[in-house]
Amino acid sequence: MIVARTVADVRAALADRRDGTVGLVPTMGALHDGHRALLRAARELCDSVVMSLFVNPAQFGETADLDGYSRDEANDLHGARKAGVDIVFAPTSEEMYPPGYQTWVDVTELGAILEGEHRPGHFRGVTTVCLKLFNIVRPDLAFYGQKDAQQVDVLRRMVVDLELELELVVVPTVRDADGLALSSRNVLLSPDERRRALVLPRALATRDPETARSLLEAAGMEVDYVVVAPFDPPTLAGAIRVGSTRLIDNVPLDTEAPG
Numbered sequence: 001m002i003v004a005r006t007v008a009d010v011r012a013a014l015a016d017r018r019d020g021t022v023g024l025v026p027t028m029g030a031l032h033d034g035h036r037a038l039l040r041a042a043r044e045l046c047d048s049v050v051m052s053l054f055v056n057p058a059q060f061g062e063t064a065d066l067d068g069y070s071r072d073e074a075n076d077l078h079g080a081r082k083a084g085v086d087i088v089f090a091p092t093s094e095e096m097y098p099p100g101y102q103t104w105v106d107v108t109e110l111g112a113i114l115e116g117e118h119r120p121g122h123f124r125g126v127t128t129v130c131l132k133l134f135n136i137v138r139p140d141l142a143f144y145g146q147k148d149a150q151q152v153d154v155l156r157r158m159v160v161d162l163e164l165e166l167e168l169v170v171v172p173t174v175r176d177a178d179g180l181a182l183s184s185r186n187v188l189l190s191p192d193e194r195r196r197a198l199v200l201p202r203a204l205a206t207r208d209p210e211t212a213r214s215l216l217e218a219a220g221m222e223v224d225y226v227v228v229a230p231f232d233p234p235t236l237a238g239a240i241r242v243g244s245t246r247l248i249d250n251v252p253l254d255t256e257a258p259g
Contacts, residue, residue: 001077001080001081001085001086001087001088002086002087002088003077003087003088003090004087004088004089004090005090005091005092005095006091006095007091007095007136010050010087010089010136010137011136013087014048014050014087014137014138017047017048017086018138020046020047020048021045021046021047021048021140021141022046022047022048022050022137022138022139022140022141023042023043023045023046023048023049023050023139023140023141023142023143023169024042024050024051024052024133024134024137024139024141024142024143025038025039025042025049025050025051025052025085025142025143026051026052026054026129026130026133026142026144027051027052027053027054027076028053028054028055028056028069028184029053029054029055029070029071029072029073029076030069030070030071030072030076030184030187031075031076031079031080032174032182032183032184033174033182034145034147034173034174034181034182034183035079036079036083037145037171037172037174038143038144038145038171039051039080039083039084039085039143040083041143041169041171042141042143042169043083043084043085045141045169046140046141048086048087049083049084049085049086049087050085050086050087050088050089050137050139051080051083051085051087051088051089052088052089052090052133052137053073053076053077053080053088053089053090054089054090054091054096054129055069055071056096056125056126056129057093057097057125058097058121058124058125058128058129059121059122059123059124059125059126059129060122060125061119061120061121061122068188069184070184070187073090077090089133089136089137096129096132103128104124104128105124105127105128105131105158105162106123106124106127107123107127107154107157107158107161110123110150110153110154110157111123111124111127111154113150113229114150114225114227114229114237114239115150115151115239115248116150117225118224118225118239123150123151123154126151126154126155127154127155127158130142130155130158131158131162131164134164134166138166139166140166140167141166141167141168141169142155142166142167142168142169143168143169143171144168144169144170144171145170145171145172145173145174146170146171146172146173146250146252147173147174147181147182147183147248147249147250148248149229149231149235149237149250149252150229150231150237152168152170152231153229153231153232155168156168156232173249173250175201178198179198179201179202180194180197180198180200180201181201181247181249183247183248185245185246185247186247188244188245189242189243189245190243193242193243193245196219196220196221196242197240197242197245197247199215199216199219199221200216200221200238200240200247200249201249202215203215203216203226203238204226204236204237204238204249204250204251205251207236207251207253208236209226209227209228209236212226212236212238213226216238216240221240221241221242222240222241223238223239223240224239224240224241224246225237225238225239226238226239228253229250233252233253233254234252234253234254235250235251235252235253236250236251236253237249237250238250
């Protein structure tokens with residue numbers, strides 16, 4: 001497995017792989033089974049798999065969130081190697097945003113609702129870094145998780161609007177046995193907070209925003225939103241705060257309810 005630290009290095013590593021299908025799995029590290037599902041899908045569909053490993057400062061609104069984000073590069077590289085990744089692109093912030101950097105991409109409508117409303121500037125950071133990754137790696141396929149449904153829809157809009165020649169592959173949300181969607185933020189939950197957080201997937205499983213909100217509020221959750229989002233497909237999306245930890249989850253409404 002090649003670990004590339006610069007744009008020039010990752011392009012050089014890909015130079016003789018362009019005859020086959022190149023897949024990109026963007027990550028900010030702290031790999032869990034959700035990431036591993038993305039890597040498995042990429043390995044199955046692509047001749048070469050590139051995983052980016054970059055904690056993107058541009059998508060964090062608060063310095064404390066950025067500073068508190070879990071980082072363990074050695075463990076992430078080990079996980080990438082086990083998953084059969086061919087190239088890890090692990091740049092510094094200075095490599096991605098060199099001195100004088102001033103160009104940003106903004107999906108104005110889809111990026112302003114829900115997460116965009118509660119985290120101003122978040123999607124500007126996401127779309128900008130993803131467009132940079134797309135231009136650097138030039139993948140045929142890029143892999144994202146359904147758990148970040150709004151991110152997927154925002155990026156799809158960007159791909160269409162900017163005539164990008166790649167396809168987004170969306171992998172279903174991976175959950176723990178108790179139903180909680182996997183997230184790097186879950187490690188921040190105390191045992192009691194984790195137990196309380198289970199109300200989020202249970203509420204969304206009702207597939208009705210009013211019922212879901214009632215269940216969340218009855219459980220004492222601080223609810224940022226729970227709405228049917230105008231994504232493709234329409235999606236029941238929710239965001240809550242459990243202690244100091246903010247969690248998101250969603251249920252696409254084009255699928256049948258389990259059971």
